[in-house]
Structures are given as C-alpha cells and as structure tokens.
Amino acid sequence: MNEVPDMANFEQAGAPRPKFGFTESELAAMPTVYREDLLAGQVVLISGGGSGIGKGLAFLAARLGADVIICGRRAEKLETTADAIERHVGKRPLPVSMSIREPEEVDALFDRIYTDYGRLDHLVNNAGGQFPQDAIDFSRKGWMSVIDLNLNGTWWMMQAAAQRWREAGSGGNIVSVVANVERGMPQAAHTCAARAGVIYLSKTLATEWAPHNIRVNCVAPGVIESEGFHVYPEEALARFHDANPMKRRGDVWDVAEAVVYLMAPSGKFITGDLLVIDGGQAQNGAVWPAGRPDYFGGKAPNGV
C-alpha cells in the first residue's frame, strides 16, 4: 500500500517540507568548492551574521580561514552562533550587538574592529528584512522601518567602511545581500524599493569608489531556506518554491558561496554588478507572500 505523505500544510507530493536552514553541524560539514585557506589573513564583517544566510556565510568564511565579525541586534543569538563556529571550526567570530539603523552604533562597531583587528577586508551587508503586506495598507511607521533598515542601515555601513578604507589607503570589498526585485515584488513594495535603492547605490559607488580600490557588488537571493522563513505563514511557505522554474527553494550555502566568489580573487574584475541566485524566478513569476489575489488567478496552481 502506498504511504500517504503528511502534506497538511505543504506543497505538492514529492517536494520536501520547507526547512529553516541547515543545522550547525551541517554548516560545519557542507562541501565547498573553495580551498580551505582562501580567506586566511582576511577580516570579514557580516551584518545579520547570527542567523540564516549571514550565519551560513560566517561558517564558510571562518572555515576558509578568515577572521569574522558578526553583528546584529540580539546579543544572545550572536553569542550562540559564535560559540557554534568556535566549537565546530576552531575559530571564534567576534559577536557585536548593535543596530545598523543607528549611525553612532555603526561608528562604534568600526572603531571596535579597527582596534581589535587593525583592518577590514570585506563588508557583507546581509542584515535586512520586511513584512508581507499590500502596499496600499502600509502604515507610515512600517514603511519607514523597512526603508530605514534595508536602505539607510546598509548605507551607514557602506560609508563607514569606505571612509576607513580611504583613510587607511587599503581598498576593500563590499557585497550587499538584497533581493530579487527585477520584476517587482508584490506585497513587499517597501523592501523592493529599498533593495532597488541599494542595487543602484552600489552601481554608483562602484564608479565613485574604484579610485579607492573598493569594489561594490550585490547578490539577489530568491527563495532561500533560512530562519527568516519563520516570519511567513505556512500557507506562503507552501507556495514559495512555485515561483521559480526549478520548483525548489535555494539554501544558505548557495548564497554564501556566491558571496565568497565576489569576495575572493575570482571576483577581482567584478564591480557594480548584481548576481541573482533564484533558480530562474526572475524569468518566471511572483511569490505573493501574503496570498495571490483573485484578480491574478486566486489560488496558486497547486490549490494552496
């Protein structure tokens, strides 16, 4: 007799249940295309490095020999991640609790890094987020929060890094994790506006800052299994994979390895660019995180 899978909340039979990212043991053991000393001697700052994509990248960068700093608002989460990386990789990242939305806290973070390490080689702007809602219903505070976090916060970090690099005459490298906004992003107009801002800010800075030997690029994830999924209702999670022609979700390693490609010598002639990591979603369709409206066909094709 065929076993009937428990598909109460999830997609079509055969597709795996949504995951919320790899375990720490998995992150420590994931195969990587990179050699193990690729980032030795380099200092890497990852915002939002206590969870999700940022945590995956922190594991990878530490495994490749970098000195890693992870920052975010919640100290406990950062400490837990730093402990795990130390336990599994043998190198402890520096956890710094702060908000990228506060320029003074950004300045203090960079003071701390230059005091402790004397240099910074890579800034990865990964901290970000939003909530799903029809734009017409956004509160002013909600709009301001998402713009402040994703656009202003990212800019404070970029400017602080570039000013240090100019002062030191050292050059540096910035990669910002944005989102796949090429076709717009219904029910996420605030984040779409902010991420588009970061993409075009980066393209502009790539030219302005080239004389300082600073490269500026973005990566745009589509649907990536991470702790970040916890903010979405299960009905939305059940549809996420349907928005791309590969009919699956990506994982944090897909993004982490792409970021390292841009950081490492493999990316030395790349600046002002956007690397999309979305299984082809940009060619295919919208996610509709808060539910597909009747006007656009109501329910998703799988009936969810």
Ligand SMILES: CCCCCCCCCCC/C=C/C(=O)SCCNC(=O)CCNC(=O)[C@H](O)C(C)(C)COP(=O)(O)OP(=O)(O)OC[C@H]1O[C@@H](n2cnc3c(N)ncnc32)[C@H](O)[C@@H]1OP(=O)(O)O
């Ligand atoms: C939304 C769709 C996403 C993309 C569409 C699909 C893309 C592919 C699918 C994959 C989806 C994953 C994408 C990810 O990015 S996953 C990881 C992301 N993690 C998060 O998004 C969590 C972080 N989010 C937040 O922390 C908050 O949403 C926020 C960015 C607003 C920051 O909150 P914070 O509390 O720090 O900010 P403020 O106190 O300044 O403001 C809070 C005000 O924001 C409004 N708000 C917040 N949540 C909602 C909600 N659910 N509905 C409506 N309004 C909301 C509200 O005005 C808050 O103020 P009040 O608390 O006073 O009411």
Ligand SMILES: NC(=O)C1=CN([C@@H]2O[C@H](COP(=O)(O)OP(=O)(O)OC[C@H]3O[C@@H](n4cnc5c(N)ncnc54)[C@H](OP(=O)(O)O)[C@@H]3O)[C@@H](O)[C@H]2O)C=CC1
């Ligand atoms: N997962 C996905 O499918 C996609 C993710 N993205 C983007 O990728 C990035 C990482 O997301 P993901 O790992 O999935 O989800 P997470 O929610 O795990 O990551 C977001 C991180 O940002 C940190 N953060 C939020 N606000 C601030 C702040 N004001 N100052 C400093 N840190 C902050 C959070 O830590 P804390 O709360 O402790 O501050 C958290 O670690 C985000 O920018 C996200 O929007 C884009 C497209 C798709």
